[in-house]
Amino acid sequence: MRQTVRGGGVVTLKYLTSTKNSAGVTYFYLRRNGKKTPLGQGPIDSPEFLARYAEAMGATGGAVKSVKENSLAALCNAFRAGTTYKTKSKGYRAVLDRNLAAITEAYGEAPIAGLKPHHIRADLNKLDPHPANARLKTWRLLCTFANDSNWSPINATDGIKRGALPKSDGHTPWSSQDIADFRARWNIGSVQRLAMELLFWTGARTVDAVRLSPSMVGADGVLTFTQSKTGGKAYVPWTCHLPAWASGFEADRQHLLSCLQAGTFTYLETSSGKVRSEAGLSNLISAATRPGISAHGLRKSRLTAIAEAGGSASAIMSWGGHKSLKEAEDYVSTANRKALLIGTEQKQKSANKSDKSANKHSKKLK
Known part of the structure; x- marks a missing residue:
């Protein structure tokens, strides 16, 4: 043709x-x-x-x-x-x-x-x-x-500054209703359901999710992988005990484990046994859900859930693989402000504030 x-x-x-x-x-x-x-x-x-x-x-x-x-x-x-x-x-x-x-x-x-x-x-x-x-x-x-390399006597980008960006919250996190609606539409056994559950539980970007495999789960029951974007390590509870603050996540983990098939090279390989592409995974999710939310929104949903459950900034950095503390602290700060309005227990805020204080103190010691 x-x-x-x-x-x-x-x-x-x-x-x-x-x-x-x-x-x-x-x-x-x-x-x-x-x-x-x-x-x-x-x-x-x-x-x-x-x-x-x-x-x-x-x-x-x-x-x-x-x-x-x-x-x-x-x-x-x-x-x-x-x-x-x-x-x-x-x-x-x-x-x-x-x-x-x-x-x-x-x-x-x-x-x-x-x-x-x-x-x-x-x-x-x-x-x-x-x-x-x-x-x-x-x-x-x-x-x-x-x-x-002596191709040019000057660097033609000298003095050129980045343009101002419009203020935006970026990708929209999936709500609990979005998750529930997706699960109701796509049964366990469908590739759409597996893709969503894997992205939601791991909080991985699509570029990393397509290569996640059973070989990355250690004897300690933790899924460990290096992020393509930042080079940072991500640590995701797989079969190990969840920390106390994450005990409410167990149902999400069971949804994922019910979707997984044993013996595959990667968790998201195609029916022909080939590694699924990053673009293919993004398109799969976009086509299977409502307009306005995307595959990356599942990452934001998981990290938001960690903060709202009382997980510290360090916990968000570990699970999400962040190399910078600031982005993780933003999730905690947002969760704490929300907690003031919906009556979340004070000890959650105290735990998060203590974690931030500890991190700031460690910076001073360096």
Whole structure:
């Protein structure tokens, strides 16, 4: 099957096929030389998709477009082959790849020597605040690499500041009613139910949830994994006794354990035994629940539940894998303010305040 991309002309994407799942989401694949390579979702005329298509074509013996010497496209290729790129986490490399593909698509033939700060500002001004700041991080890494490697005598990002972001609480946590409604709709045995219960119990991000496996559960009954985003360790009670403040969580744990199948390589592998993708997991949850909540909202729900149950900031850091105390303290602070209005026992607030005081005291000792 050939599909076309229309812009200033018409480009035919050879060997491109597509399938649509039960939720109506279309996924694309490259079928070439007997190999089927997943390309994810469209739109097929986006820079990100075209970059994935070009990479897959190269891996399967297809033609890869050559780039001009000392051009921005050549710099992007060199950066991908360098140490800085390779030391980033898999999840962050995916973010870099998207931005590098967009930069290459828009400005790839431009010479590095002509790149100036006003060019980068013009590129950022085309984007919304959050994508613009993410793009700026990529530009900074790229320009630092160019300067350090003598591609450019200057760092074109010097003096460019991050844009102001609109105030937002981010992903919406799932309410207890959202959880109950989901459980009523999706029975134990469905992949939707397993995915939700695993995300809800572990508080893991989707990038980490897809690789969680029985091998990560130690003899102490604790699931331990390293987070892709921060490199921090997360410790999730699996079969061990729950701490006293978390005794009310036992029902949630039993829901998850009832969903799990023994003998799998990862808890969320596909029916064909392959590791499920991060995007696939996010789409699965989004298609299975109400609009306005997402897979990441389950993480916020678990961490909020820990704080409201009387868990300390340290407990939130351990379960959620945070490397910074501030974010964990925000959950505790919010829970304490809420407790003033709904009559939560005072000892819960005291425990949380004591934990924060202990952490502040330990900082002074350092």
